[in-house]
Amino acid sequence: MKFQTQTFNNVPTLPDSYVWSTTPSESPCLHSIDEKQVPPVVDIGDPSAFSLVRDACEKWGVFQAMNHGIPLSLFQETEFEARRLFSLPTEQKQHVARLPEGFTGYGLVRISRNFPKLMWSECFGMIGSPVEHASQLWPQDHAKFCEVMEQFQEEMKTLCEKLVAIMLCSLGLTNEQDTKWFEPKNESDRAKCFLQLNSYPVCPDPDRAMGLAPHTDSSLFTLLYQGGINGLQVYDDGVGWVDVQPVEGALVVNVGDLMHIVSNGRFKSVLHRVVVNNTRHRISTAFFYLPPWDAKVSPLKKLVEFDHLPMYRPVTWKEYVETKSKDLSKALDSIRI
Numbered sequence: 001m002k003f004q005t006q007t008f009n010n011v012p013t014l015p016d017s018y019v020w021s022t023t024p025s026e027s028p029c030l031h032s033i034d035e036k037q038v039p040p041v042v043d044i045g046d047p048s049a050f051s052l053v054r055d056a057c058e059k060w061g062v063f064q065a066m067n068h069g070i071p072l073s074l075f076q077e078t079e080f081e082a083r084r085l086f087s088l089p090t091e092q093k094q095h096v097a098r099l100p101e102g103f104t105g106y107g108l109v110r111i112s113r114n115f116p117k118l119m120w121s122e123c124f125g126m127i128g129s130p131v132e133h134a135s136q137l138w139p140q141d142h143a144k145f146c147e148v149m150e151q152f153q154e155e156m157k158t159l160c161e162k163l164v165a166i167m168l169c170s171l172g173l174t175n176e177q178d179t180k181w182f183e184p185k186n187e188s189d190r191a192k193c194f195l196q197l198n199s200y201p202v203c204p205d206p207d208r209a210m211g212l213a214p215h216t217d218s219s220l221f222t223l224l225y226q227g228g229i230n231g232l233q234v235y236d237d238g239v240g241w242v243d244v245q246p247v248e249g250a251l252v253v254n255v256g257d258l259m260h261i262v263s264n265g266r267f268k269s270v271l272h273r274v275v276v277n278n279t280r281h282r283i284s285t286a287f288f289y290l291p292p293w294d295a296k297v298s299p300l301k302k303l304v305e306f307d308h309l310p311m312y313r314p315v316t317w318k319e320y321v322e323t324k325s326k327d328l329s330k331a332l333d334s335i336r337i
């Protein structure tokens, strides 16, 4: 992918390369006031969490988790450091540009190459310590950025392990043997994580622009901290696009394609998009929980026993992401049995 220079700052009108033919204003979001028509907020410390999580993952593929144990101050510090990064001049950020097939560094979201128009966003991806890139951005002054990002990843990973257990238990799986959702190649093969900071600058013409095009995540699931600014919308077959209103301290949990596969189709991988606005610069932090790179992921045996047939053949995450980068909408079908 050729790296595109961002033209976010101080443009009075939206450049043509950012004008989408199908825009959020043509498939508008219903601002529903009925509680049943929005993804639920779940207290994951409460015993009722299991059934609420299951229902939400089946109906919506998304819920907001409260009482998850991560202090609000850590989210605020992460957002502060993200703003510090995105406010650097574009030329400087380009020194740490993500390679076309890579995951870490600065650039446009990977799915950009699947669309003819540009999205009104930029991002910065990390796997583990960001020190290599951060020391190029701030030769003298990267310690705090690295410290906050590393602590954030550590806490989010622990939370992901807790959440995956809640999700699997909610499907009636209790025994450790039943909940093995991957075949490890070796002992050190552990679940992986990917952290992405997203920036949606103030946009001169939000109705004709797109922050992040409709997509499902390729993860098992994704934890999203969206600060206090609206923008995330999820698609429901009955209702259409629905706002996921920020709730202070809550984390949005998006079911991804791989959890849809693991659950043998019971959990929905949620189609979502981001709309932009003309007053506030929105920052979000997305934490993708992923299988070990080379492990085969397949529908859980116990669920297949209930349902009789596996819906999908085993697939590695690597193979899945490669298939998906060719055609977003065909990846799941290509592994369907």
Ligand SMILES: C=C1C[C@]23C[C@H]1CC[C@H]2[C@@]12CCC[C@@](C)(C(=O)O1)[C@H]2[C@@H]3C(=O)O
Pocket (backbone or CB within 6 Å): 103, 109, 110, 111, 112, 125, 194, 196, 215, 216, 217, 218, 219, 288, 290, 321, 324
């Ligand atoms: C760990 C992941 C998950 C990836 C691929 C890989 C690295 C980058 C992630 C994202 C982040 C932004 C949305 C998305 C759709 C994108 O374009 O890049 C995601 C994609 C996916 O979920 O497919």
Ligand SMILES: O=C(O)CCC(=O)C(=O)O
Pocket (backbone or CB within 6 Å): 196, 198, 212, 217, 224, 226, 231, 232, 272, 274, 284, 285, 286
């Ligand atoms: O910014 C958001 O609210 C959503 C980000 C997202 O969907 C992603 O990074 O995959």
Ligand SMILES: [Fe+2]
Pocket (backbone or CB within 6 Å): 215, 216, 217, 222, 272
């Ligand atoms: Fe996403």
